[in-house]
Amino acid sequence: MSQKQLLNSSEMTVTLQRLACQLVENHTTFQNSVLIGLQPRGVALAERLVEILKNDYDLTDVEFGKLDITFYRDDFRRSGKVLEANTTEIPFVVDGKRVIFIDDVLYTGRSINSALTALQSFGRPLEVELLCLIDRRFSRHLPIQPDYVGKHVDVINEEKVKVNWSEDNKENSVILIDE
């Protein structure tokens, strides 16, 4: 097993700030926009973006939810393992809102497909955008593309991309693991 670092902590800080800036560019005051982190790993990214929007742009009441897609997965009973669900918390009405999905790594696009189905249970959003920290290019199984990307990487299928978050953000990293 070998590892290679794709982003180090300071690079990640810059990337997160750029992503937050791009969000502000498109959503200005977030009056009608909501962030939804996808469980489990998108939530950590979403929380950091909410933090930056609050501290750097004075956007103190950006609405933020968590969406779990376990019960909507298309590989239930196919993958040979049981997946444990996570909490879903959508404390606002989704109807007519501009929703931004947030996930750490975009790979086949199947999770996003399930998330789009899951979101329908909460109403009809005006539009849905996708933000991801890492886009694994050329590996999509479905016609799904991100609107905001931290970094594009070209990775072969056997390799795994892992995003590590530390409590104080000083040891965040993105690594490539070759199993």
Added chain:
Amino acid sequence: MNKMKELSVNHLLGIKYISEEDIQLIFETADHFKEVINRPIKKVPSLRDVTIANLFFENSTRTRLSFELAEKRLSADVVNFSAASSSVKKGETLVDTVNNILSMKVDLVVMRHPNPGAGIFLSKNVNASIVNAGDGAHEHPTQALLDAFSIREKLGDVAGKKVVIVGDILHSRVALSNIFALQKLGASVKVCGPLTLMPKHIAHLGVEVEPNLDRALAWCDVANMLRVQNERMDNSYFPSTREYVQQYGLNLERLQKLNKEITIMHPGPINRGVEITSDVADSNQAIILNQVENGVAIRMAVLYLLASKIKNYD
């Protein structure tokens, strides 16, 4: 990655046959389903390729509705069967009936049957996952799970709580399953009722019999009032309903004598004025309707976890 957990069993035949970890896994999964059934759209597509047969060889309203709703909210295909209008009356055996239904490609069977052990027998003879929805006076596992889940929801935890089960323990599958579930979760259990309605060997379950209702209420945190099952009373177990009400009926006066607030449960259907009076059944201390709501979430969790063990795609 999410943690991978699964049930230790392929069928839910009784609480006796599952572990405390299984119960906790069912509770954690039910927490998520409870959130799902409170959404504007209360349906998830998880079991869209699973077919479930509900076989009810004995009357039921609540349990059948609850299972059917749980199945539909998981997007399963559902077929219903009740013995009254079927070939069972023509002399078909249980295994034949079920195998005929299974040849129509059914993955999971939910069964209620008047004979104790019917689910266990079936699980050994047919190739499908079985959920016991009540077998005679033996077990009713999903009822016990939803009861314990409701206690956990109301009081924070089941461990360390004192629960008294009042009424007809002899004929009650709810009582037996509840005793197993509560003990596995670390609660202490007493039973209360006329001695004629106590099973002979109840002490072997580690359960104390308290014949006096007022003493039982003073001891407990939760009182689970069972229905007087008139249809199972083949003997005179107590002299008259009036006498039963005087000795074992829960009323406001009895509750007000206690210097604490206890939680009141009832598995339904209620005989108002017999085991419980209307003012108690409708009071804030009663969580009877919460039990019904939790029943759907618990059954969704059980079906989801069992279905995840059926491998159709190997």
